[in-house]
Amino acid sequence: MIYLDNSATTFPKPAEPLRRALEQYLQTGASPGRGGYDLAVEAEYEVEAVRRKVIRFFGGNEGWRVCFAYNATDALNTLIQGLTQEPCHVVSTRLEHNSVLRPLHHLAAQGRIALDLVPFNDQGYVEPEAVARALKPDTAFVMLNHASNVFGTVQPAAEIAALCREQGVELLLDASQSAGLHPIELEKWDVGGLAFTGHKSLLGPTGIGGLVLSPRVNPLPTRYGGTGVDSISLVHTMDYPHRLEAGTINLLGVLSLGHSLDYVTSPEHKQALARERELFALLRDGLAAIEGVELYHATGPGERLPLLSCNVRGMKAGDLAAVLDGDYEIAVRAGLHCAPLLHQDLGTSPYGSVRFSLGAFNTQADIEAALEAMTCIADVACRR
Ligand SMILES: Cc1ncc(COP(=O)(O)O)c(C=O)c1O
Known part of the structure; x- marks a missing residue:
């Protein structure tokens, strides 16, 4: 998983x-x-x-x-x-x-x-x-x-x-x-x-x-x-x-x-956080390049954490998360993320978005697998 x-x-x-x-x-x-x-x-x-x-x-x-x-x-x-x-x-x-x-x-x-x-x-x-x-x-x-x-x-x-x-x-x-x-x-x-x-x-x-x-x-x-x-x-x-x-x-x-x-606060963990940020950039840039994936305020200047929200055009967030889980064993969160007003303003209510959030123990292989899965899912969704 x-x-x-x-x-x-x-x-x-x-x-x-x-x-x-x-x-x-x-x-x-x-x-x-x-x-x-x-x-x-x-x-x-x-x-x-x-x-x-x-x-x-x-x-x-x-x-x-x-x-x-x-x-x-x-x-x-x-x-x-x-x-x-x-x-x-x-x-x-x-x-x-x-x-x-x-x-x-x-x-x-x-x-x-x-x-x-x-x-x-x-x-x-x-x-x-x-x-x-x-x-x-x-x-x-x-x-x-x-x-x-x-x-x-x-x-x-x-x-x-x-x-x-x-x-x-x-x-x-x-x-x-x-x-x-x-x-x-x-x-x-x-x-x-x-x-x-x-x-x-x-x-x-x-x-x-x-x-x-x-x-x-x-x-x-x-x-x-x-x-x-x-x-x-x-x-x-x-x-x-x-x-x-x-x-x-x-x-x-x-x-x-x-x-x-x-x-x-240990130096080892600080290194892990730096790696996590590199992996986040890999994920964000990879998702941004996939046809049919819509990212929400994940790019641009300004401070941000290694997490992002997105949708695949033509799919409900819950369905996307279910496919990621069922077919690829990738655990992400879908829905409103307890932030209902944000989704109202973003125009993503009531289904919300899928959130990818990285941790200190994720690897490059995890991100590559997520990008491959999202490429396949978006490809199928776009052809429908
Ligand atoms: C921004 C924000 N505030 C508050 C909470 C609530 O945290 P907890 O469930 O640990 O009380 C969360 C948890 O997802 C959160 O993301």
């Missing part, structure tokens, strides 16, 4: 980080922060070490916070709901994933927020000036998909943040796709924070994600419960990280994330 669905989740995972995490968990798997005995204290130290690693990885600094969550969707819900406890205006984009669109839509439908969604341009990018124009005096924050999970386009976060900050508004990033594939410098870019997920290009397991927040961004808790601190009070603590972490955290996931971060 040739796996080209790494934007959904990376597969396979490197074994070493998982092995190390399991060993650590078996040795020190007590409840972190919930006991005065040595093992619980040690578990807490290990979690704190991962928090510091996460902050460093995303270019945060002294005073920045990490709150763990189950995944990006969980983190985004915590962030969005925690920042909209008072009526306000929110700006986001038509490139967003449903894990941003649905919480925002829910709040807008309840009349709790006014919402403006900025369009993307004909290259698949959000223009900083368009975001600036959407800001209002009561805009609470701007929520931006840092890298599109459909086009792969990486948005100019630093430029957008600068325009937002001029008007006293925080830019917050959904870094689900970019984390691990594109450098992120939160402090340098003057971004207020981000949500990440561990199982995509950070190469960790499912079940771990989180928020990285500047001291300027302070969501209110929207879930309350046990934190291991201030247990006498019936009011949930406002102190970080427990403010946004109710209940026992996913210790094995946190430890795995720590080891994955070591892995993705």
Whole structure:
């Protein structure tokens, strides 16, 4: 099987980080922060070490916070709901994933927020000036998909943040796709924070994600419960990280994330990413040369991730993916990729597109096989 669905989740995972995490968990798997005995204290130290690693990885600094969550969707819900406890205006984009669109839509439908969604341009990018124009005096924050999970386009976060900050508004990033594939410098870019997920290009397991927040961004808790601190009070603590972490955290996931971060910052992995980009260019240029294949914003200047969306003229995306799977054992994702507004604007709704997304373990042979398959399929479709 040739796996080209790494934007959904990376597969396979490197074994070493998982092995190390399991060993650590078996040795020190007590409840972190919930006991005065040595093992619980040690578990807490290990979690704190991962928090510091996460902050460093995303270019945060002294005073920045990490709150763990189950995944990006969980983190985004915590962030969005925690920042909209008072009526306000929110700006986001038509490139967003449903894990941003649905919480925002829910709040807008309840009349709790006014919402403006900025369009993307004909290259698949959000223009900083368009975001600036959407800001209002009561805009609470701007929520931006840092890298599109459909086009792969990486948005100019630093430029957008600068325009937002001029008007006293925080830019917050959904870094689900970019984390691990594109450098992120939160402090340098003057971004207020981000949500990440561990199982995509950070190469960790499912079940771990989180928020990285500047001291300027302070969501209110929207879930309350046990934190291991201030247990006498019936009011949930406002102190970080427990403010946004109710209940026992996913210790094995946190430890795995720590080891994955070591892995993705290693020189070997950086080389693998450079190779992945070369393979992506091979795939993109090869697909662009096939008669009947329609690529969506996969070429042109601008930063992008090694993923792209396309269709074969005359075929539904789901049928194309089924043929790739059934006849060629190539796994890709078809449909709307949880980005319904993007496909509305692209004119590809309701069937969507087929997405090819590369990973660090793909080979040239994988890409050549995918190109051969697409050539045959497009040839048959064009002759029909
Ligand atoms: C841009 C974007 N945001 C959010 C998510 C949600 O990630 P998770 O399913 O890990 O919560 C995804 C996953 O596909 C994504 O691509």
